[in-house]
Amino acid sequence: MKIIRDPIHGYIEIEDKILPIISTEIFQRLRYISQTGLAYLVYPGMTHTRFEHSLGVMHLAKELTKYVKLNSEEFSDVSFIDNDFLDLISLAGLLHDIGHLPFSHTFENVLSLAKEIYGLSVEYYGKKTHVIFGNKIIDQYLSNYLDKFSKRYDTVNFVQRVISSTPKTKEERFASLIISNAIDADRGDYLLRDSYFAGVGYGNFDIERLKRSLIYVDDKLIVLKKAIPVIEQFLLARMYMYETVYFHSVVGLYNAILSHAIVKLIKKSSIPQISPENYLKLTDFLILSKLEEAGKEFYEAVIYRKGFKRIKKDIIGNCYEYMEKRRSEINRVMRETEGLVIYHDFYDVPYSEDEIFVYYDDEIKPLSSVSSIVSSLKSIKKGIIGYHEKAENEVSKLTKLLEECQF
Structure with a gap:
């Protein structure tokens, strides 16, 4: 292994059978897809990419599975977790983000704007866009590698159903x-x-304790x-990162500026059509190299942080709901100014009631x-303007x- x-995570071990997949051009492309869009314009250290994140998820998926097997043997049958399965779940972790477009989730916002505001015909599936494209990427670029990966499993279908959260078997559900x-x-x-590269402590939690605290029932x-505190720490870390980093008003502003700029590039056919056939060309570098064609205002904003301003009032509570009711009017202003006026909103649900359970005094409770x-x-x-x-x-x-919403 490498x-x-x-x-x-310290040292990440790469099994010999996974190394050829990492070495493919389509996976190496993730070195040029930023993990957090233009967050580096506010947090300069956040220049990390989907490449190292994917390696980290591969590593952590395997680690969590090992510990869940150890922890769960007295509660349920986990005999299906063997070395072959560990390699397979590592592979699913490795490829879970293979479908991301330039600047990651920012490009999903691009497709939303292109379709809903500018009326362009593009493929857009909400937050699942990169997942659906990922399955197409696996079919087009990686199926030959995956077909040889395991003798026991249909690897292509396994990975595709796992990353799209459409499992059919016990192993896929796990x-x-x-x-x-x-x-x-x-x-x-x-x-x-993200916490590490942002230089903040908000996203930290006790990962070693978490590994040893999960069972499968x-x-x-x-x-x-006994691990309730570490799960609370995990969920609070997520909340703090969203409030402080991912949903930072200036981060959101520049990602929105970039989104409108890329829509302009799509309208002008300045970048290749968004399709699996063109994925090897679609990187952050391509977008940055074409940015001048979107207009001087957008080029100088993204490259030099010049020209755009923010109304320094975050739109929350009743005001947020009021602005949502006026979205058609807001969208018309953005469309008529071709992105020189921007309204950008943030929305996140921290967790779902039916997702996290505790083994509490011999009972399973939410x-x-x-x-x-x-x-x-x-x-x-x-929301921000x-x-x-x-x-x-x-x-x-x-x-x-x-002003109208201040009643």
Whole structure:
């Protein structure tokens, strides 16, 4: 096996059978897809990519599975977890983000704007866009590698169903819980990694304690009672990272600016069509190299942080709901100014009641029923208004709406 030195997990071991997949062009492309869009314009250290995150999820998926097997043997039959399965779940973790487009989730916002505001014909599936494209990428670029990966499993179907959360077998259901759940390898890696590169402590939690605190019962990942504090820590870490880093108003502003710029590039056919056939060309570098074609205002904003301003009032509570009711009017202003006036909203649900359970005095209970901290977590909803300095007159249409909601 090969060993990679990682700042989050220490040494990450790469099995020989996985190394050829990492070495493919389509996976190496993830070195040029930023993990957190333009967050580095606010947190300069956040220049890390989907490449190292994917390696981290691969590592953590395997680690969590090993410990769940050890912890669960007195509670349920986990005999299906053997070395072959560990390799398979590692592979699913490795490929869970293979479908991401340039600047990651920012490009999903691009497709939303292109379809809903500018009326372009593009493929857009909400937050699942990168997952659906990922399955197409696996078919087009990786199926030959995956067909040879395991003699016991249909690897292509296994990985595709796991990363798209559409499992059909017991093994796939377990893997889906490990890869994509309220407490999973994906969140476990990106909270620690993004916190580290942002230079903040908000995303830290006790990953070693978490590994040793999960059991598998009745097709559910269950938290042991003694580990309730570390799960609370995990969920609070996630909330703090969203409120402080991912949903930072200036981070959101620049990701929105970039989104409108990329829509302009799509309209002008300045970048290749968004399809699996063109994925090897679709990287952050391509977008940055074409940015001048979107207009001087957008180029200088993204490259030099010049030109755009933000109305320094976050739109929350009743005001957020009011602005949502006026979205058609807001969208018209953005469309007419071609992105020189921007309204950008943030929305996140911290967890779902039916996702996290605790093994509490020989009973399985929802975590929220035994944790006042968890039951107090609320959804985050926020909007911001930004504008280019040459569009000060046009932004008044949105600031007027903002004034109206102050009743």
